[in-house]
Amino acid sequence: MTASPADLRARAQTASGHLPALILSAERLAAMIAPGAHGLRRGGPGEDFWQYRPAGPGDTARSIDWRRSARSDTQFVRDREAQTAQAVGLWISAGQGMGYAGAADRPTKSDRAQLLALALAMVLLRGGEKVGLLGQPARAGRVQADRLAEQIATMVAARGDADAPPVDLLRPNQRLVILSDFLDDPAWVQGLLSRAAGIGVKGVLMQVLDPDEEVFPWSGAVLFRSLSGAIRHDSRDAGGLREAYLARLFERRDWLRRQATGAGWQFGHHCTGHPPATALSWLYQVLAD
Incomplete structure (x- = not known):
């Protein structure tokens, strides 16, 4: 069943009510990370020092760092690091399973993924990068941060427990950050990474889970049901499932x-019971490498 324009508008208005809190939380989180332009890890036009290297054919006398060279018998060139704004695409799973929180005082997986995405965008934008949601234009500047905040806050949940990013939205030579719980059939990951490798897209897979999903604390008679209601399992001995569940999670x-490694990507995981700053710092660092 397709939602009517009135239903979509009502959902958007409800979601946008959380926008100020999301922006404030993301700004506080982003402030913990020192912003900086991402170098391309090679010599070229730029302001930051990269390395000293021995002078070679083609290096002019003007390019030689005579102060450094005076300390040895070799002439050295002071290379600077090439810096180019990179387009970073963000995709946050809107599957209904992301709405899970094991306790009232914990954020849902969706809330934490949205916070990480927006805070990461803020840090990248402060460093001069271009950022956008997957399928939307990647832009630079403060206005883009406000635009992203509104887009993220008004995301509408998918109809099923899980979803997947459309591979046809990938663009050559961008960086991509995928935030999901990856608990459903992961076959789409292979298709995404295969397409990405073919067009030079690098990125990060970040799994976001609730503490209950990390340790499986249940015992006794438990009715397990997905948030969409599509999956149900009535267990008389939930504790007996723990070992098998944890083995499957590790697998x-x-x-x-x-x-991820095979495609030149990075993989990380984050628990909503842990501070988000650690996950944000890791995401920022792997994008900078």
């Missing part, structure tokens, strides 16, 4: 890590 993470 899934190992598989995701291998898939």
Whole structure:
């Protein structure tokens, strides 16, 4: 069933009510990370020092750093690091499973993923990068941060427990950050990474889970039901499922890590029971490498 324009408008208005809190939280989180332009890790036009290297054919006398060269018998050139704004695309799963929180005092997985995405965008934008949601134009500047905040805050949940980014929205030579719980059928990950490798897209897979999903604390008779209601499992001995569940979780993470590594991507995971600053710092660093 397709939602009517009135329904969509009502959802957007409800979601936008959380916008000020999301922006404030993201700004506080982003302030913990020192912004800086991302170098391309090679010599070229730029302001930052990169390395000293021995002078070679083609280097002019003007390019030689005579102060550094005076300390040895070799002439050295002072290279600067090339700096080019990179386009970073963000995709946040809107699957209904992302709405799970194991306790009232915890954020949902969706809330935490949205916070991380917006805070990361703010840090990147302060460093001069271009950022946008996947499928939307990547732009630079403060106005883009406000635009992203509104787009993220008004995201509408998918109809099912999980979703996947459309591979046809990938663009050559961009960086991509995917935030999801990756608990559903992960076959789409292979298709995404295969397409990405073919057009020079690098990026990060970040798994976001609730503490309950990390340790499986249940025991006794438990009715497990997905948030969409599509999946139900009535267990009389939930504790007996713990070992098998944790083994499957570790297998899934190992598989995701291998898939990411094979495509030149990075894989990380974050628990909503932990401070978000650690995850944000990691995301920023791997994008800078």
